[in-house]
Amino acid sequence: MSNSVANTSFLVVEDNPYDLHAINRSLSRTFDDWSIYTATSLQHMQNVLSNKLPAIGIVDYHLPDATGLDAIKTLKDTVGDIPVILVTAGIQARDATEALKLGAIDYVEKDHNGRYLTQLTETVQSIITQPQYVQLETDHYRELLFVNDLFAYRNGPYGPTHTARKLLETICRHFPQHTAATIYVRDASRGRRKLTAVGQADTSSLGTLTRYSLEFPVSSQVSGQIVLYRQAHTRPLSDRVSSMILLELTNLLRYTQVDAKGSTTPLRAPFTLPGHGEPQTIDSNNQLDMDLLQVKLHLLDAENKEKDARFDNVIQSLPDAFVYANLQHEITQVNRSFTRIFGYLMDEILGQNVRVLYADPQHFETSVDAQFSPITDLPDDPLTIEFKRKSGEVFPGEVIGVSVRDDKDKVLGNFHIARDLTDQVQAEKSLETLNESIDQRVEQRTQEIRTLVQKITHDFRAPTRAINNYAAFLEEDYKAVLDETGLRFIAAIRENASYFQTLVQNLLDYSKNRYAQEYAYERVNIGALIERVVARSDARELGTVVIAPEWPEITANTELLEQAISNLLDNATKYARPERPPHVEFIAEETVTHWGIKVKDNGIGIAESDIDKVFRMFERLQTEVEYVGTGIGLAIVKSVAEAHAGDVSVTSTVGTGSTFTIYLSKEIKQDGRNN
């Protein structure tokens, strides 16, 4: 169940363990969000009250060391005027009256069937449904307990700062109703400085705040100020509490008074409190001063304490260096990676200007600092920059700047998230070097292959020519003395030599195209070019050739293109079916990026499984007996297409014919270079 009482705890004082169990069970079932403290004697109760603050007391009349009346009296004296219910078994009317006089709310008679438990919970229910009453009362008790707590700090082994923080924590713990507090120490020689601030208020609903400013002299030079913010509707601090706070504060700060003779004496309480406790209403939405902002930050800190701890751990373990610098660019926080990357110890770097981390401080001003200025929701891309290690070593890296801002978008400080790119840059460099050397080696190797192929093919020509010629001479000069077998052998020699000559010639042509460094490109009328190639060939003698009437003028290398068309034409006529003469058609095609020249024949066709072999060098799909070819012709066509940023494709049906299409890019520039 819900209620408006912040403090939700019972104190049950009962010596009979069975009754205690029954009461506890009954209370915890009905008020499941309340906590229950228990005591079995008056003395036990006193111990419990030394560090617990119950909102409601339930006291048995018969205690081993006292009566319930004694317990009520002690309870009221210690905690304050909290509601107390007396539980009795056969109580005297006089005692009941006495109990009510002492401040008990009600009394409940124990019975044997447990009905008194119902009555007890009903009574408790009626108390806590009067929130105002309980609220006011519990506030009052908190003040009392607060004073107790303050006494606990007296003579504690703490330094001023730590003590002041403890004091504020105490204030805020006891007055959690949207309270925030700051302690300032004003020193005539050093100006006002914030000693510490702490609070537990829900900052998102601060609303209208009441600001309590309590000033007090500490010495002739030093005065203290405690600023408390509370929500306007909460009850103001009583004079008693204010006085106690100041008293304890002064005590705990351990300031001493310096008299005219120069001797020091501890400052003594009590002392005057000029103008304290005058509430001053401010609107947090419009007029928050820096005090409150600082307080709010602390409030957020407190709220997100656990989250922050986790976040801190993450930041600590990140491989990037995190550096937080304030508005003066002084480094106030760094993570572990920072010390590893930059080589500073924590102590060395804190307070130093963040510029020391950058190789070029001017670059920092113009680039890094500037990056923080624009208001952006998304982090900027990392800025590539050079950093400087403690040793002076400059190293490449990148930095992301994140500014920390308050609600009003006022910059409070900047995060520099720095990444060391030394390894990466080195890796990139060596990769670059590697690539360059690979390029060089490929180029060198290509040159070698080109030279080798040309040399081999060239050197092959002379001996094959010689073999062919000598075989011819043999046949010519010695025909008379050779029998039929001898002549057949000579014919075989000549046939093979001829084939080898063609092969060498084709290979030479191929290598010329394949390894040519550059070609000259010019405007070429494809139709005229095809007509030229056809006219030079024996295609029209073997069969029929149809050339489409309309052809574009394109940019190409004439010599290469002639060779490709010639090879395609040879191919179309060579692989004709024996029973019908070849019929070749040249058809123009245009795609978005390329011109296509289709060469369609009515030949034997290519099996689908062989299609991808046709453009490979030396792949011959037919036996030599039927069709003479070297298997290089189509490889040349492909290399010509590639020299024009294009490709070759083929569609074919066995027995019907094939259509080869050579595609030439429209993008080729006149006199352009193309490998």
Place this chain on the structure above:
Amino acid sequence: MDATTEVLLVEDSDDDVFFMQRAWEQNAIPNPLNVVKNGKECLDWLDTPQSRKLGLILMDINMPIMDGVECLRHIRANTQFEHLPVIILSGNQRPQTVTQTYKIGCNSFIEKPQNYDDLQETVDLIHRYWYNNRLPSAI
């Protein structure tokens, strides 16, 4: 050029020399065909008195000691032979080589025929063309 005008073949390949000689005979060309093995031998031969009857040089390019291009350069530098017809017969048809050779002053650049029949035809054409060619008289 008449039947007594001599022809000089500059060719390092014995086979090619043999093919040329055979084609020369089979075409019944009356002019004597002299043979040297490289550019250096060619220049030496030109220094002999026999060179006064020389009317045509047929020269390969790729040869040891001195190649055809270098040899041609020397020939053209000599005023006695600056107008002497020189026909290059080569397997090296790189465009740069062709251009270079023409610039130095060859009269014709012919690819070595790949079979004997073609060679025979080529030799016949060369003979018939140059037989009737008129040259300025040597100074």
